[in-house]
Amino acid sequence: MDKNPTISFDFLHIMSANLSKYWTPVNFFYYSFFASNLIHLWDIYLHYRQHKVYNQKHKVPVELAQYVDEDNFSKARIYNLDKSNFGFIRDLFGLIQKNVFLWIYMPARMWYLSTNLTLELLGREHEIVSTMLFFFLQSALSTVLDLPFSIYSNFVIEERHGFNKYTMRFFIWDMIKKFLVFQPIVAGLVGGATYIVIRFEDQFFLYLWLFSITMTFILMVIYPSVIAPLFDKYTPLEEGSLRTRIQKLASDIHFPLKNIFVVDGSKRSGHSNAYFFGVFKSKQIVLYDTLFEREEEKPQPESTDDSDDKDKLIKEDLSNKEQKKKSGCTEKEIVAIICHELGHWNHSHIYKNLFISLVNMFFIFMIASIFYKDRVIFEAFGFRGEKMPCFIGLLLVIENIFLIYFEVFNFFMSIISRKFEFQADDFAKNLNFRSELINALVKLNKDNLSFPVYDWLYSALLHSHPPILDRITALKKID
Template sequence: MNGYLVFVLSVLVLGYLLDLVVALLNLRSLSPRLPAEFAGAFDDHEYARSQAYTRAATRFSLVQSSCSLALTLTFILAGGFNWIDQVARGFDLGPIATGLVFTGLLALLSALVNLPFSLYSTFVLEERFGFNTTTVATFVLDLLKAALLAVLLGGPLLAAILWFFAVSGPAAWLYCWLAAVLFILVVQFLAPVVIMPLFNRFTPLEEGALKEAITRYARSQHFTLQGIYTMDGSKRSTRANAFFTGFGRFRRIVFFDTLIKTLEQRELLAVLAHEMGHYKLRHIPMMLMLSIVQMGMMFFILSLFLGNKELFAAFGMEHVSIYGSLVFFGFLYSPLSMLIGIGFNVFSRRNEYQADRYAAETLKEEQGGEALISGLKKLTVSNLGNLTPHPLHVFLNYSHPPVLSRIEALRQLHPLGTHG
């Protein structure tokens, strides 16, 4: 049997089994006893509801991953990739255009397969627990806008990568890497002014005590903001969030309208201070640089597998192509990608602790630590968060530490006292 096929099938099955074991462990770690830290924040009904949500979401995820595994294995073993390739070649276009058609057809097929799960998640699961506010019209428009962006932004990038690998010889991976880096940087600048407004409405924060407090705090930290905005997050969900976007003097803070409704002013300021901590502690450029290095490594390894006939035989392909190499390499790279993802999560969790500390220390006079703790509790309750995730689930999948770990770390900082 083809060695590459054995490897790919093994990776798919073992990855599924790992996810299954972790999910079951996470369900078993649910405790009916409310942690003392959240006494008074969760009532018994809401705590039971949060655990019911974790169970329902986990079971849904297992059903989705089981169907995905079965369909992927069937598609590979039945020669589905070769059939898609024959369709793409039937248009009798050049190699780059054929590659775009091939990739587009695979993306379309994947989207159609995932559509029922997305519909169920949005309009059944999230609806059942009171999160969904998305209308059918918004759902459809989001899909169309995302597809349009994929064509307008992803298409040219993919075409450039195919062209570099076709004409640039051994240094092609380097040119592809540089093109991808340039693409990421351009998108970072376009996102807040072009891309994100396609999906949400951004409104300058109205004058008042909150805006004055944010402006005053930003000045005290010598932090320049281009603007403070609210976003109509309630258009799709009741979940709350906040984020920074943009670089340099174009930096702006964005609060979901749901966050402003959920938190008090001092808690919102603490959330802002946390996000600002990521900038001040240079977490964002460090993560960006690590992602760029990882991308360069990926392109170099990819270049070693271009045109590998055994790899194409594993997927039942009649023709060898650069665009096929890109797709099939993804299966080979997935174990390394998972390990890198775990490393990124470890780094990200460390950053979250540091940003929490920054918020607590820079808002010392406003009792920023206690305000952040209060805000974290409210957000956890509002989002029906899992208070007792299994450590292995956290290690593999969490980019943020569990909320109880964050609160414990904040309480260890001077001058925070014990909770009442």
């Protein structure tokens, strides 16, 4: 009886000693390097599978023929092919950049630069200020590196397919304004989190979790009403049949509607959207102005000196005036879209997602609190010296130890998200918006040039929304 505990203790001691031999900065560095590259390459492979679909599918599949015409299918294919080609270049650059930063110990270099700036500003060391400067420098560097890709995406890809509404001046101002508005918010969050980690040390995870919950709810309240209006103009929906229909729908399902806004999304993009925000008994619905039905803009005919050609063009224009293509949705279809969004409210999808995220956050903080002071992890990324930055260490742990875990977690969250979308569709169907929602889905798919055919593995792992054909099939089922 006395030997078993000794044997067990000796076995655990030997196992721990053997494993500790492999827990070295070099080994952890290469684990991070290979795991990060493997995940990045896997993501590129998934996009390559979908890229092949864009290349191979030139005709509308039979099952989609009644919803998508050949012209729109071709436009969507070319648009998504352009985005896919550009995406490969962007992903490759991101992979190279990440590897270069890893090999030159960029986080450590940024940290030492931040501490030197703090010494110059304050005349002494201050870990909280240094950590806030670290994130500011990191954000500034990321913004500069991403700028050429953002410009090309908006002014070449989106412009080529009629979606970009930016002018270069507005684009630059918009980017600067976002940076200036969000940096103080990020600094406040980082400063508060760093103080908690320093103050409570190994027991910080509970207090950091409570701080995260508090800040999440505060941002949920102030973002729509304070921050978002700094970038877009929110105009109350004018009195009329659409507003009456929406108010009646809200009243019928006891949705606590306070107001309905139209946001001028068309000043940035031709893509459309609708959503609601607000907590407790004060909900507000937002419609993008691109969602409303409108005539598509057509290029003007080139001028000619031939009067007969002019007369012919005028006659053709008059004869086709009644047949101009329209984009956007009718009032009934907009109400159907809103009904789908209110289905998310009815099923408490936002709070369910929030609950899952907060439980996941607590788990991550708790595990990370075991490793965040481990010098092996610091030294693996080039940090030297006696005093290590605690919040930076926490992020190093989260970003590297949880690499594989995040991939699995995101996959299951995608499954849950697709289930929620079907439930919201079903909610609209049960309120007799079946045909209107189907029409709206088809129109939004057309207006946004969404390609309706997907590789099964790409869709299963990356799609948070079900493909349009799956949604239409589910809506058409008779309960």
